[in-house]
Structure formats: C-alpha cells, structure tokens
Amino acid sequence: MIGIIDYGMGNLHSVFNAVKKYDENCIISSDVQESEACDKLVLPGVGAFPDCMENLHNTKLFEPIKKWVLEDKKPILGICLGMQAMFESSEEKGFTLGFGFLKGKVIRMKEEGLRIPHIGWNQLEVNTEHPRAFLIEQKPYVYYVHSYYAHDYDPEDCIGYSYYGKSIIVPGLFNKDNIYASQFHPEKSGEDGLRILEYFIKEA
C-alpha cells in the first residue's frame, strides 16, 4: 500500500489520482501510524521550502519519515518540493535544513533574461551510467513548475536532467538506494510520467 503524505503543502489530489491507477488501496495520510503501515511513501508538495520543513516538524512527521527512510530502508518518492526536501538544505527565503537523504543543496535559478518560474514541458536527458536510466531512455518531455533546483548533488544519484536557459542544468530525476525524487510532476507528465510512477509503485 502506498501512502501519500499530507502535511499541508498543497494539492495532493492529482498525485492521488495517478497513484490510484496502480494501487487501488493507496491512501492520503497525515497520521504517523497510518503512514508507518504503508509499504512505500510519496512525499508531494508545492509552496515554499521553509513552510514545507516547518509543517513536517509541526505534524510530527519529520522524525518518523527519517527513520522510515534511513533505518527501515523503505522506498520513498519525493515530488517537486517533496524532492527538494530530500536534500541537505535550501536557500529559499533564508537557509533551511532538509532531510539530507541526498547530497546537495537547493538554490534559486539565476540567469539574465531567464523566465522564472520554470513552468512547462522540458525534455529529460539521460545519465546512461545510472542503473535506472531505462526509466527515461526515450528522453521524454516532463512537466515542471519550480523556481529552485538542486545543485552540487552527487552526479551518480541523478538519472535525468533538463536544460533551461543558456546555462542552467535542472536535475529532474534522482534515485539512490530506496530514495527516489523527481523535480518534475510525474503525475502530470502524461504516459511517460505514469511509467515512472508505475515503476516506483510496482518495482522499487
């Protein structure tokens, strides 16, 4: 059973609808015990990074999720802001610590003349060295909405990335052991996005 974590950061219904396609019993939950009964977790989220971490602490979900991922080694998928939370820190509205499951920090996109946020469909380039490269081998277009992105990450963790503007490389999809993270919205990226979700739900 997949548990979609509800910690007060935005609209979870799209994620729920897409996950339900592959797991009829999936639940949306803000309850620690209920989440712990799940086989896999999805951490969605839109909004600002500091609010995201604050809500995770306030809802008392931070420590259980940490234990779930680091000790129990159960699979987790972070989407958009949920992906950013997997990294060490973010510079959005100051400096805030994340879970630190993945090496790297989240920084603001900056480039002269660049339109921010990065909204829309962008193509994924593949890190062919990654064992999960097959997930995106056809270089699909995926749907992004964000202004911050992961930086200084371990290239070995990154499955795919997109080019934006003249110089920015936006990492789109990560996997390290039981940790999966996607900056784009697989639940809103058509059949190509669903394929990634399906893999996480059935195979991860």
Place this chain on the structure above:
Amino acid sequence: MLSKRIIPCLDVKNGKVVKGVNFIGLKEVGDPVELAKEYYKQGADELVFLDITATHEHRDTMVEVVKQVASQIYIPFTVGGGIKTIEDIKKILRAGADKISLNSAAVKNPELIQEGAKMFGNQCIVLAVDGRKREDGSGWNVVIHGGRIDTGLDALDWIKKGVELGAGEILLTSMDADGTKQGFDIEFCKAVRDIVEVPVIASGGCGSLEHFAEVFEKEAADAALAASLFHYGELTVGDVHKYLKERGIEVRSC
C-alpha cells in the same frame, strides 16, 4: 529546452461542452470527459475548462466533471469561470484540478489572487485577462463579463499588480482578435510578456497553423490556447506539434 505549450480550451455549460464538436469515434460529442480524453491522446500539453454555466444550481455539475476528468487524464488542467471565493477554489482543486483561472472576480476582489496563491501556491492561480485596445490606441483596457463591461483599468497595470499579488501565469485574451481567426494579437501579448516573468498564454484569434508559429517565433507567448479550431476537428494538437517542430520551434513529442 522548455517547450511551447498547446492548450485546447473547452467551454462547459451545465456539464456539457458547448460549441460544435465532430470528432470521429467519440461516444458522446458533448461530453467534456470524452473530449478531454481525446485531447490527452492527441498530445495536448494542458487543458483549460471554462465553466459558462449561468445559474448557481448547476455549479456542482462542474465539480463532477472535474472529478471525472482528473481521474482519466494525466496532464495539467485549469478550471475557470464563475469562481468567486476561496471556497470555490478549494472545491475545484479538491475535485482534482491543478490550476484555477480567475477573471472578473479578481478584478472585483484582487485579494482573491493573494489568498488563493498563499493557500495553494502561485502555480495554482492563473490570472485570466480579457483586454481590448483603447480607441486612442494608447494601450489596452481590461474588459469583463465576456467583453460587455469596460472596467477602465489599464491591462498592463492590472497584470503587473496581479503578478505581484501572486498570479503564476497569465491567460491573455485579446477581445480585438477573438473570433476573427486572423491570428493572435501579437502586439498585446508581447507588451504583456515584456513586463512579467511569469508565462503568458495567448488566446483569441487563432485560425491556422501559421498563427501558432507566429506567436512563438515573435516571442509573444509561452503557450497558445485555441478552442473552435480543435473542437471542429480542423486541426489536432498532433498536427500543431508536428508543424511547429518542422518550423524549428521546441514542442513536446510524446
């Protein structure tokens, strides 16, 4: 690179799509859910549903439509029309929409943009602006209620303010171009795109493949919306993508 988006728009009245539709093989031509699925298959980058239901009783019909659409298509979709309060926004988002477009209600109550953006994120709030060129040609005024009322507000000022309040995208309809099939209003779109960083969706006037190319080649928009062109089956989204790709414009292939 970021691709240009092609967005079919469906006008829905009492739960049915209005304006003619003649897709072959659709079970019920006026069914918004069937039509949404067809556009999804064609490769639409996004969809917009505009609820033009006049009476309050039928509002919940739209919520039902949204629920069904949300469980069958996996691309972003926006719902607009008749949304006046935070409660309305909540209801539609809960039903599964990704974005809400605000038009007249935002003009009357700009705080709605701010509250909505704060509660659901800027990416959820699309500011829809209908503009018409002033007679002296000095700029554009915001018109509401389907163009019947000229608010006297300068469109560029209003859009700037809307973005400051938290609108994450602008859906810009030129009332001068709308229905003409003579092409998008490049001048208006460009003027708006020059003053905001958020994406601009051009709407109104599209009558051919060439018009899609023009609005992108002139860097006047990030996305283009069309209704009747798609509904009447004159073009498919796939046709538009293919044509734009041949012209060297970045579009999604799926």
